[in-house]
Amino acid sequence: MGKKELKKYAATKIDILGRSKLVKRIHDMWAANDEVTVDGLLMWSQQNIKFEHGRTIFFHLLGGLGFVFKKKDHNTIVEERPDIVKRRKEFLKKKEELDTEGVLYAYFDETWAHEGMSSRRGWQHANSTMYKRARLVDVDSPMAGPRKGKEKGRRAIVLALLTEKGIVDGSERFNISGGPIQNQKEDYHHEMNAAYFEKYMEETIPLLVSMAAEEGRRVVIVCDNAPYHSRTIKKAPVSNTSRADVEQFLRDHNLAFQREMTRLQLLELSKDFVECNGGAESFKVYYFDTWAEGHGIEVLRLPQYHCFLSPIEFVWSQMKQHLRSKGSVDDSLQTVRQRGLNFLKGFTEEAASKLFRKTEKLECEIREMLWEKQHTVEDSSSPLLYELSDDGIWRPISYVEDDDEDDDDEPLTSDSDLSSFEIDDAGA
The missing domain is CATH 3.30.420.10 (Ribonuclease H-like superfamily/Ribonuclease H)
Known part of the structure; x- marks a missing residue:
């Protein structure tokens, strides 16, 4: 199973409303200037949306929802004026x-x-300091780098x-x-x-x-x-x-x-x-x-x-x-x-x-986030409906009054489906 498919499968481990609540939780933590971590979100999900699987699946689930762990590149305070x-x-x-x-x-x-x-x-020479580089200099090759x-x-x-x-x-x-x-x-x-x-x-x-x-x-x-x-x-x-x-x-x-x-x-x-x-x-x-x-x-x-x-x-x-x-x-x-x-x-x-x-594409993503923010509610009778794009990201498409949205989701048979994947999430 490739990384893209892995994210798709992991994202099916919670229902549509659970995904909406998890995304909203992350946005709320950003707004409160709280640090978002895998362990912290996992504990919250176990307590609030009844997530019953382990850290590995949850890590990939975040990827399926369109989140990545990378260098912070948004000045939220400025952008949200x-x-x-x-x-x-x-x-x-x-x-x-x-x-x-x-x-x-x-x-x-x-x-x-x-x-x-x-x-x-x-x-360059691996020797990092100018002093060490200078020691490598000889008469025939006077350039240290x-x-x-x-x-x-x-x-x-x-x-x-x-x-x-x-x-x-x-x-x-x-x-x-x-x-x-x-x-x-x-x-x-x-x-x-x-x-x-x-x-x-x-x-x-x-x-x-x-x-x-x-x-x-x-x-x-x-x-x-x-x-x-x-x-x-x-x-x-x-x-x-x-x-x-x-x-x-x-x-x-x-x-x-x-x-x-x-x-x-x-x-x-x-x-x-x-x-x-x-x-x-x-x-x-x-x-x-x-x-x-x-x-x-x-x-x-x-x-x-x-x-x-x-x-x-x-x-x-x-x-x-x-x-x-x-x-x-x-x-x-x-x-x-x-x-x-x-x-x-x-x-x-x-x-x-x-x-x-x-x-x-960036414009469309911002419009979708604005739409999601406007329509996300805590009412389970009117959940937010997402579709899964080819790149493994869940995107909001409409609001429905239907309890059977997940019928087409392809379930994972067990957590062992993910056991062969190594996760490098140090610091996440």
Whole structure:
């Protein structure tokens, strides 16, 4: 029995409602910042969902429910901020509507590259310290090991637009920074600004307009919420907004006010109106969105901290891996630049399609988790129904009023079916 089949069989050891309760228990422990362990969950399952099997089966059962033991990679506190949760739901809803329409997505982003980008790993003497390596040096072979690749140097800002067809031809930019190396900060974003971004879009939007005409499809640009992407021309009043501007906002939205009201009272009136109508974000009008709309292009912004929903983020990862694998510590920035441009120009439609499918799958998984969270209840008369996917993961598909959902589950004959498998769950 392979690992995938093993997980499937193990997951049948509890019923549908038990699976739902176990998943909810894990989510609750995350929310409470409690450490999730196999032994702790096993004890809880034995007491609360009448799990009657051993640790080995339970370990594989967790895999059948789609859980893995790996390095923690989510900032849950940030991701679960109410405003971010709200924006995530809005993004997924809008994205689903646009998917149905069949629009042509163009994902935009920027990243960096620097001179001397080369492999971070290489064959070396096993002796770990510099002193021990130095003892291995002889006159004929004075190198104690390979030179370490650079982590900093003259830098370039890389920009591009990605569609399902690949990198948009003519959208690639590899602009070399003019600032001295010693003044470069680790975060390259301070070198970008709204004027630079808007100039780039003025040059590349015509390319998208041409593609839209050829495809007979509407174009939607997807970008993140970086400040230089989000220059506002209108927004809701804030604490330092002048009285005249607050009054104009109230007039624009047909809100009555009295002349003798103080500025703070006017602000409070506007604040109540904003909170009752979607929050401050709903009242922002972005310069870029308005300008793009004039060219028949819609702008969709990713929620904060959700860059993993943008396929072009994975392009950057592949590009940097390519630059490091092909590069040398002595490479000039011009050499790195040309190598990077060649990579982007050669990024194939097949490679782009794979990345689009990857992020679409992530979107679907998030929607399913949101659906599950909304519908999971403790009422055993209305259990959550799952289907088992080809990759051995249980996914919620609907809610049913039926006590016989498990009829098709293939049972394990005994715990001995799993006895031949060795488990490496140290630390889990």
